[in-house]
Amino acid sequence: GAVVSQHPSRVICKSGTSVKIECRSLDFQATTMFWYRQFPKQSLMLMATSNEGSKATYEQGVEKDKFLINHASLTLSTLTVTSAHPEDSSFYICSAPRGGGRYEQYFGPGTRLTVT
Amino acid sequence: AQSVSQHNHHVILSEAASLELGCNYSYGGTVNLFWYVQYPGQHLQLLLKYFSGDPLVKGIKGFEAEFIKSKFSFNLRKPSVQWSDTAEYFCAVNADFGNEKLTFGTGTRLTIIP
Numbered sequence: 001g002a003v004v005s006q007h008p009s010r011v012i013c014k015s016g017t018s019v020k021i022e023c024r025s026l027d028f029q030a031t032t033m034f035w036y037r038q039f040p041k042q043s044l045m046l047m048a049t050s051n052e053g054s055k056a057t058y059e060q061g062v063e064k065d066k067f068l069i070n071h072a073s074l075t076l077s078t079l080t081v082t083s084a085h086p087e088d089s090s091f092y093i094c095s096a097p098r099g100g101g102r103y104e105q106y107f108g109p110g111t112r113l114t115v116t
Numbered sequence: 117a118q119s120v121s122q123h124n125h126h127v128i129l130s131e132a133a134s135l136e137l138g139c140n141y142s143y144g145g146t147v148n149l150f151w152y153v154q155y156p157g158q159h160l161q162l163l164l165k166y167f168s169g170d171p172l173v174k175g176i177k178g179f180e181a182e183f184i185k186s187k188f189s190f191n192l193r194k195p196s197v198q199w200s201d202t203a204e205y206f207c208a209v210n211a212d213f214g215n216e217k218l219t220f221g222t223g224t225r226l227t228i229i230p
Contacts, residue, residue: 043222107160
């Protein structure tokens with residue numbers, strides 16, 4: 001069964017509004033979670049690393065003020081797209097590594113964001 | 117920084133054909149290698165992974181991959197594909213120094229014709 005969940009699965013919002021996406025690890029704790037963005041028919045691009053108890057680490061070119069990440073607990077990370085614009089429309093996916101050492105990452109089902 | 121390239125963007129095969137999807141990475145150090153699959157409408161799932169040891173790794177659903185260090189390659193193979201293998205396949209790399217970040221290739225769309 002799914003070990004990482006995301007909510008919502010789909011969201012449509014108006015330009016200028018903010019949207020929050022939740023990522024939860026269901027039966028394990030994750031001090032680190034990852035947020036990806038996937039454009040149609042393209043690969044996953046890592047946006048940021050969410051760290052429990054500390055600031056997120058953003059990849060080059062990702063605006064930290066636009067994509068706010070909060071790792072509120074050991075099982076929850078949230079991504080807030082602030083002042084969304086149509087170009088932010090995309091598929092956002094989170095993942096969480098499970099287990100220590102040489103881990104396996106589990107991916108959430110993704111959230112389809114459409115900004116109108 | 118590491119990078120991953122998948123040369124085949126779209127592969128179309130008939131059922132029972134043999135499959136090989138290419139994956140090359142660039143990184144000078146020790147790496148962990150993965151193949152993920154994304155079936156239509158579903159989330160990414162791990163097919164197989166290589167950390168160390170036998171360079172030929174077997175995964176789920178009859179897939180296998182071979183790590184060739186000298187070629188920086190980790191090609192995915194299946195001797196006889198099925199219609200249900202239609203999906204997007206992603207190769208991914210993680211540099212083995214404790215950072216858990218994955219770098220993905222651009223993906224290969226596999227279409228199996230019944």
